[in-house]
Every structure is written in structure tokens, then in C-alpha cells.
Amino acid sequence: MPHTDAHAHAPQDPHAVGEFWDQRYSDRETLWSGEPNAALVAETHPLRPGRALDVGCGEGADALWLAAAGWTVTALDVSRVALERAARQAELAGITSVHWLQTGLVEAALPHGTFDLVSAQYPALLRTPGNDAERALLDAVAPGGVLLVVHHPAPTGEEASAHGFDAALYVSPTQVAALLDENWLIEVDETRPRHVATGAGAHHTEDVVLRARRLG
Numbered sequence: 745m746p747h748t749d750a751h752a753h754a755p756q757d758p759h760a761v762g763e764f765w766d767q768r769y770s771d772r773e774t775l776w777s778g779e780p781n782a783a784l785v786a787e788t789h790p791l792r793p794g795r796a797l798d799v800g801c802g803e804g805a806d807a808l809w810l811a812a813a814g815w816t817v818t819a820l821d822v823s824r825v826a827l828e829r830a831a832r833q834a835e836l837a838g839i840t841s842v843h844w845l846q847t848g849l850v851e852a853a854l855p856h857g858t859f860d861l862v863s864a865q866y867p868a869l870l871r872t873p874g875n876d877a878e879r880a881l882l883d884a885v886a887p888g889g890v891l892l893v894v895h896h897p898a899p900t901g902e903e904a905s906a907h908g909f910d911a912a913l914y915v916s917p918t919q920v921a922a923l924l925d926e927n928w929l930i931e932v933d934e935t936r937p938r939h940v941a942t943g944a945g946a947h948h949t950e951d952v953v954l955r956a957r958r959l960g
Contacts, residue, residue: 761848761868762822770825780809781865783894783953787932788813794860797884799849800867804830804842811841815861820845820852850876860889866896869915877915878923887960890931893917895952897935917954929957 784806793814798807801819803826810817811834819842821827827844834842845852849869862884869877885891895916917933924930932955 762824762846768823778803778805780806781894783936783951784863784865784892785809787892787953787955788861788863788890791861791890794889795858795886796861796863797854797859799862799864799881800869801830801844802826804833804844806863806865807842807844808834808837808839810861810863811839812837815841817842818845818854818859819843820847820849822846822848849880852880854880854884856883857886859884860886861892862889863892865892865894867893867915871913871915871919875919875923878920881920882923882928882958885958887958889958891920891928891954891956891958893920893954897950897952917952921954921956924956927959929959931955931957 788810793810794816796807796810796815796817798810798817798819801807801821802823804819807817807819807830819827819830821830821844824846827846830842831844834840834844849864849867862881864881867877871877881891881893921930921933932953935950935952937950
């Protein structure tokens with residue numbers, strides 16, 4: 745579950761991204777809070793469990809929460825270190841319904857229309873001229889399924905400069921929403937308060953939440 749502050753200096757070369765994130769995770773015993781993201785819990789609680797895709801699963805808290813709630817989960821991340829931690833937590837919890845994949849979203853080349861839920865919580869997805877990451881998110885959702893994209897609000901110019909972060913390089917909920925056509929129903933598109941006490945992203949106080957349903 746990458747956050748903007750954590751990938752402020754991330755490389756743009758896809759081949760170096762996994763190595764970068766491995767180092768980020770190796771620098772701490774745990775990088776994130778270990779709790780499922782509040783927006784994920786709130787937005788998926790009413791849904792009937794089915795097949796879920798967790799994009800940028802990190803240390804696995806979201807994937808494990810979904811699995812415990814009855815979902816069959818495919819969880820992908822570019823970091824081997826993060827996935828090893830996630831798999832250990834799954835083993836300790838006796839959870840076997842998560843399939844862990846070390847890959848980026850675009851590189852995964854997932855079958856179209858497969859997942860009843862596609863969740864991308866604070867994703868570090870690079871923008872491209874062809875909107876490859878955005879289209880990969882949309883394409884993965886099954887008819888009737890839900891796409892949930894959550895991110896931090898774009899930083900101010902001062903904040904971006906201080907952290908060496910260019911928000912324009914990364915996919916935001918706004919870019920995803922711009923690609924939704926008449927085949928989609930936007931159910932939630934809002935900014936709301938965020939309360940997280942621990943982990944690398946604890947200082948963020950708001951979430952931008954986009955939830956859209958693919959019409960049958």
C-alpha cells in the first residue's frame with residue numbers, strides 16, 4: 745500500500761522499481777500500520793464477497809482482511825520483501841485464499857473482466873501517454889464489479905518541492921475517473937478525513953476516494 749511520501753524519490757525505470765521498494769521495506773521492520781485501510785473497510789463492507797484484486801498490496805493487511813471477510817484475493821506488489829512479509833502473516837493467520845504475485849499492475853497482464861473488486865489503495869502507478877495503468881485497473885473489473893481507488897490529495901507545490909515528489913508522474917483517482925464512460929456508474933467520488941496512528945503514512949489526514957461500478 746505505497747504512499748506518496750514513501751515513493752517521493754522512486755525511480756521511473758520499471759526495472760528499478762522493485763529494487764527500490766525492496767530497499768524501502770528493508771529499512772524498517774514494518775513499513776505500514778498493519779491494519780486494513782479504513783476506506784477499503786468502509787466501501788467494501790456492504791459488498792458480497794467474490795474475487796478481489798489488491799493492487800500494490802504491500803505487507804498484506806488489506807488482502808488478509810478481505811480474505812478473512814470471505815473474498816478470494818489476488819494480491820500483487822513489485823516488492824519481494826513486502827510479499828514475503830505478507831505471506832508470513834497469512835500463514836500465521838491460517839489464511840490460504842490469497843494468491844501473492846510479484847509484479848507491477850501493467851506487467852501482470854491480468855485477464856480482462858475477472859474481479860468483482862479491484863482495490864488500489866494509495867497506489868504508486870506511473871502515468872503513461874496511453875494511460876496504461878488506469879486502463880489495466882478498469883479492464884480487470886468484472887461486469888457488475890467495483891473499482892475502488894484511494895489516494896492522498898495532491899500535495900501543494902511547497903510540499904512537493906520539500907519531498908522531491910512530482911504528483912503528475914503518478915496515477916490519481918482523478919485520472920481514473922476521467923476514463924469512466926457510460927459503462928460505469930460512479931458511486932463515490934469525495935475527499936474525507938483519514939485517521940491513522942502508525943506507519944509511514946500516518947501524517948496524512950485526508951483520503952480521496954473513488955468507487956465506481958462496472959455496469960453489466
